[in-house]
Amino acid sequence: MPTLNWIGKEAVIRHHKEVPFRLLETDEKLSHRDEDGGNLIVQGDNLHALKALLPRYAGKVKCIYIDPPYNTGKEGWVYNDNVNSPEIRQWLEKTVGKEGEDLSRHDKWLCMMYPRLVLLKEFLSEDGAIFVSIDDNELQSLIFLLTELFSTKNYLATFAWKTDGNFDNQAKIKVNHEYIVAFARNSDRFEHPPVVDPSIPDSSKLKRPEIRNTIVKNGPKNPISNIRLPAGFPAGFAEGELSEAEGDWPKFSGRAQIEEGTLSTEVVLSSGWSSKRLLEKFIENKFNPIRDSKNQETRFELMQSGTIEIVKVRDKPSHVVSTLGGFSSTQNMSARLKAMGISFDYPKPVELIQYLISMMGEECLVLDSFAGSGTTGQAVLKQNAEDGGNRKFILVEMDEGISRDITAERVRRAAKGYTTPKGKSVEGLGGGFSYCRLSEEPLFDEFGAIREDVTFAQLAEFVWFAETGTGYTGKGDSPLLGVHGGRAVYLLFNGILGDRRPNGGNILTKPILDELPAHDGNRIIYAAASRLGEATLQRERITFKQTPYAIEV
Numbered sequence: 001m002p003t004l005n006w007i008g009k010e011a012v013i014r015h016h017k018e019v020p021f022r023l024l025e026t027d028e029k030l031s032h033r034d035e036d037g038g039n040l041i042v043q044g045d046n047l048h049a050l051k052a053l054l055p056r057y058a059g060k061v062k063c064i065y066i067d068p069p070y071n072t073g074k075e076g077w078v079y080n081d082n083v084n085s086p087e088i089r090q091w092l093e094k095t096v097g098k099e100g101e102d103l104s105r106h107d108k109w110l111c112m113m114y115p116r117l118v119l120l121k122e123f124l125s126e127d128g129a130i131f132v133s134i135d136d137n138e139l140q141s142l143i144f145l146l147t148e149l150f151s152t153k154n155y156l157a158t159f160a161w162k163t164d165g166n167f168d169n170q171a172k173i174k175v176n177h178e179y180i181v182a183f184a185r186n187s188d189r190f191e192h193p194p195v196v197d198p199s200i201p202d203s204s205k206l207k208r209p210e211i212r213n214t215i216v217k218n219g220p221k222n223p224i225s226n227i228r229l230p231a232g233f234p235a236g237f238a239e240g241e242l243s244e245a246e247g248d249w250p251k252f253s254g255r256a257q258i259e260e261g262t263l264s265t266e267v268v269l270s271s272g273w274s275s276k277r278l279l280e281k282f283i284e285n286k287f288n289p290i291r292d293s294k295n296q297e298t299r300f301e302l303m304q305s306g307t308i309e310i311v312k313v314r315d316k317p318s319h320v321v322s323t324l325g326g327f328s329s330t331q332n333m334s335a336r337l338k339a340m341g342i343s344f345d346y347p348k349p350v351e352l353i354q355y356l357i358s359m360m361g362e363e364c365l366v367l368d369s370f371a372g373s374g375t376t377g378q379a380v381l382k383q384n385a386e387d388g389g390n391r392k393f394i395l396v397e398m399d400e401g402i403s404r405d406i407t408a409e410r411v412r413r414a415a416k417g418y419t420t421p422k423g424k425s426v427e428g429l430g431g432g433f434s435y436c437r438l439s440e441e442p443l444f445d446e447f448g449a450i451r452e453d454v455t456f457a458q459l460a461e462f463v464w465f466a467e468t469g470t471g472y473t474g475k476g477d478s479p480l481l482g483v484h485g486g487r488a489v490y491l492l493f494n495g496i497l498g499d500r501r502p503n504g505g506n507i508l509t510k511p512i513l514d515e516l517p518a519h520d521g522n523r524i525i526y527a528a529a530s531r532l533g534e535a536t537l538q539r540e541r542i543t544f545k546q547t548p549y550a551i552e553v
Contacts (some may be wrong), residue, residue, distance in 0.1 A: 004144035016115040020442035030435035038392040043403035044438035046369040049396040050119040055465035061123040062364035064130040071109040124185040156182040164329040193359035194316035211312040222272030233263040236301040327352040344373040353379035362389030371395035374407040378414040381429040456494045480517040488519035492527035
């Protein structure tokens with residue numbers, strides 16, 4: 001498989017491991033609480049924020065949408081990572097090229113994106129997918145990066161979004177499209193999206209509740225054979241008689257009488273068939289619906305023309321095409337934001353993001369680590385309001401002013417409602433969010449010790465993630481954090497057992513071991529120290545790991 005190389009790649013391949021873990025600190029004044037909870041807006045550099053979120057959300061995000069810098073050469077550059085590389089340090093002392101082709105800015109973009117995409121992949125569930133907006137400047141580089149991280153097998157599509165707004169009239173060729181590159185975590189687990197392209201008219205058969213097709217099919221691949229239809233076989237009409245027409249298929253002899261919507265006597269039909277085995281299973285099942293290879297509910301009906309039709313119930317209509325149109329424009333979205341009292345340049349249309357997240361079903365966690373004005377948050381709330389879904393969002397925005405005054409304020413107004421400058425009242429979509437910042441100090445100090453103000457529940461997330469590689473969903477109120485792969489994971493910290501000595505119950509001793517919740521199997525116990533001998537540990541099937549040194553995430 002071809003890979004992409006660039007100046008500085010070696011310096012950033014493992015850069016995400018050097019980023020320190022930080023804690024999330026909630027600001028109640030900027031939060032907008034609701035009963036369900038679960039939505040987050042995080043202010044901070046997204047590389048640090050993603051590292052802080054991993055212990056809780058690894059493997060639990062079904063949909064990632066990001067709109068990173070397009071690297072047009074006209075943007076300000078705010079994602080200046082402190083990577084320990086002479087080449088990158090040299091770049092960070094310069095301003096990104098504003099005109100012409102400055103190759104260093106392309107290398108710099110790749111160095112910025114790589115560690116973030118590495119972390120983002122860790123958030124995706126096995127049936128999840130990532131969608132990345134981009135334009136021609138870095139399209140090829142982005143596809144190479146994602147292919148390297150996700151593999152060619154998991155490539156889904158490169159959507160072409162036809163932007164409906166203004167474009168450069170001075171250009172020799174007017175570019176009126178952007179791209180959205182989509183990869184699955186595991187393409188085998190990615191289901192057919194339960195949506196139909198919005199440009200499809202309501203009259204289309206794609207929007208009908210049933211799919212009907214004849215199974216009469218003659219040709220070299222469908223040799224002539226007989227099908228015996230017993231009395232009682234269902235028909236697509238109430239009363240009547242079939243009569244064989246000269247030259248038509250299928251052929252049958254005698255009278256085929258239909259009474260009360262079923263065949264009154266047995267009849268043998270001769271033709272080529274496209275779904276003969278499925279039809280035979282339907283007959284064997286006494287005309288009750290069966291499931292096809294795609295798990296669609298399937299039945300058959302005899303039609304008045306003498307043909308047999310296969311009828312499939314369309315449980316979840318799916319018709320997604322790679323060209324996206326009719327989703328408004330960034331200019332129009334800017335105007336709509338102004339009606340909310342929000343000013344922001346080039347926001348993506350809410351409807352575009354709604355369509356993308358609707359592909360992932362009604363119950364999913366959506367992550368956007370380049371949140372900007374908060375379009376993804378509003379899209380989640382709006383889609384939930386329209387289809388009754390239970391989606392949650394996590395938004396990360398680096399700029400403190402944008403995060404506080406635009407991202408959070410926009411989502412807040414969308415949730416609770418607002419009044420336009422013209423006095424029109426707009427009803428809220430419902431929902432809310434917690435507003436968080438990253439702790440100024442990392443989880444571990446410069447000597448590797450755990451900060452004194454860290455709570456048991458906070459450390460439990462990191463211990464669980466270090467041991468299992470998955471997000472922690474427990475309450476953090478018991479030394480038994482959970483069982484993973486048949487092994488129980490325990491943490492002794494901050495007197496979780498009620499200060500049962502020695503040293504507040506943070507050291508593994510025989511009396512403390514006796515107090516731990518039972519588990520009939522292997523146990524992994526994190527603690528500051530152990531006073532149990534090796535023989536005891538083996539007899540009790542315990543693997544001891546010393547904190548903080550063993551918390552290698």
